[in-house]
Amino acid sequence: MREVAVIGVGLTEFGELWDKSFRQLIAEAGSKAIFDSGIGAREIDALYVGSMSAGRFIGQEHVGALVADQAGFSHMHIPAIRVESACASGGLAFRQGYLSVASGINDIVVVGGIEKMTDVTGNAASDILATSMDQEWETFFGATYAGIYAMIANRHMHEYGTTREQLAQVAVKNHANGALNPYAQFKRPIELKSVLNAPMVASPLGMFDCSPLSDGAAAVVLCSMDKVKKYTDKPVKIIGSGQASDMLPLHGRDSLCTFEATVYAAKAAYKQAGIQPKDVDVAEVHDCFTIAEILAVEDLGFVKKGDGGKAIENKITTLDGQIPVNTSGGLKAKGHPVGATGVAQIAEIVFQLRNGADKRQVKDARIGLAHNIGGGGASCVVHILEAMKK
């Protein structure tokens, strides 16, 4: 396997972007990433795109061909591969693009992630998201994601004494970070009491425990390490990649308090990188609900199983904590255009490792981790990146 680096990143602002189309969003993120990388468009060997449900959100399948066309690549006739793994579609696209360069099939690839979620009305967005749960065993019976994660939260509170306040603190922290991120959907801090007093969605999760519906796109350019010098002196190396699956519905799993897909994906990524969880300086984790961040910091090994609630309470994961988590604002405050999220996480890690994250910069960040979950934990992709030594 060859070494591979991220040499360019691009993001649109996340939010309810009613004045921008799906095509405009992916073109904006893609062209920013290509410009940032310094490559010429003709040097691109292939395109990978993550999108969860463009077929339902905007009535468009065949997303790979659309993006190749919209990017102006259609005359180059390059392979365009769309992958889907629910909310981990972006992370999966990144992994497929990475593996294609690592294995020598491609030298330079562009990886994009996109979702346009706010052009539908009523309950449609929730219904569409619910297609990534188990349709026969969960969705059909009325389960929602808030409901599923509420069950997980209740069990975690029961098993480990995690409190409502600890859950709420995750939202407070991520909004504080999002306030420092120009790309974030919610660029304002919130107070603990606002989270605690917000309308209940599915007990114990209130409105501020849930990530929003969002439009947005993200893109990165990957390049074989032996060719990066031509383009940049700040390549960010991918040193670990892991992917794993689990039972789709919750009912068959051994525990509601751990996502084994995270555990297995992380194990593979740490092993490849040759590092321990304690070596990670900054992490973007999948906080679709506040409880999901608590599970993630445990399953990734940053703290012991059951200590996720205490970790947030003790400020271990804040911007100046021991292991800053979701410096971008996370899915909670940055927004969660599902197919874009995994790629946007990589972009934030790259900003941090290039020392370019401005007011949310983690001091001396050298190793970063991105953790992207599909659905209720049935899929997970974990990547570990490293800044170039000076």
Add this chain to the structure above:
Amino acid sequence: MREVAVIGVGLTEFGELWDKSFRQLIAEAGSKAIFDSGIGAREIDALYVGSMSAGRFIGQEHVGALVADQAGFSHMHIPAIRVESACASGGLAFRQGYLSVASGINDIVVVGGIEKMTDVTGNAASDILATSMDQEWETFFGATYAGIYAMIANRHMHEYGTTREQLAQVAVKNHANGALNPYAQFKRPIELKSVLNAPMVASPLGMFDCSPLSDGAAAVVLCSMDKVKKYTDKPVKIIGSGQASDMLPLHGRDSLCTFEATVYAAKAAYKQAGIQPKDVDVAEVHDCFTIAEILAVEDLGFVKKGDGGKAIENKITTLDGQIPVNTSGGLKAKGHPVGATGVAQIAEIVFQLRNGADKRQVKDARIGLAHNIGGGGASCVVHILEAMKK
């Protein structure tokens, strides 16, 4: 790149399978392929699944995790990757699985393709298929696939003198082949006059010029060549793989009479295989409409551009012709569960190269080609396979 072989294939019957669910279909195809290969389930490193629009056809995204779970692999936590490229989703899944083994990332992978299209009512299936055209420039204005391919047919007739009878002869040939295929949706021959007198769908394409809506699944097991001896003495080697894209809507292309995605994908596959079109003994090509087969035999280089009509008239592509095309019955008679088609084409080529295609066996077939198109030609995947020498 390592050498890779197909060591097992499995198919469900194609058709209107109202008594079988999505899960049952993929489990049936997958377990047949695994049984045929002789591997143990625990030897599988990863799973690749092609499905075009399970999200709209059955309300289920996150198809990779679903299939891993349904196959009983969830406890193994292996990576499960769903790819989508409209009607080329199956071929794309095969290519991704192939590349993952060729590059050394995996040793053994299972590739599945599936679509369940007949559980929706009214015009829903056509509407869902139309999501893989250009939503803004084609679908929104009422274009249908029959309409798009009818435009192509009209232009081909205008440019090259292709006739209505020649189009109809493609359907007659493929039904004759389908009658010999136990997996086919339509197991009966049809007469030329039936095709010519069938209700018009979009002039000049009548009902029998169009492939049907179908349910079905297909699966194959891929193995690194250096490990196949443990499992089989009839491995079928993948000697060429190519993928290309083109402008999504028809209006921007230089010509309606050629799919450049086919030309580029074929070029890459021929180059890798080190062969010429004349070396191919048997081919499965993407005949979603009769005109599509005529374009394909030209674009793949079996005959000169414009001679596709004459080729069918002169019986060059019949079972005992110079280059038998769609011995399975093709999409036209075997059926076209869109996500399954690309994988099912590979299965037919494997049957042929193993000398196991029974009454539709092509004598001394040694090299086979599979050609899978997405949408109106904006994506194409071509594979070339070779039988082991005795």
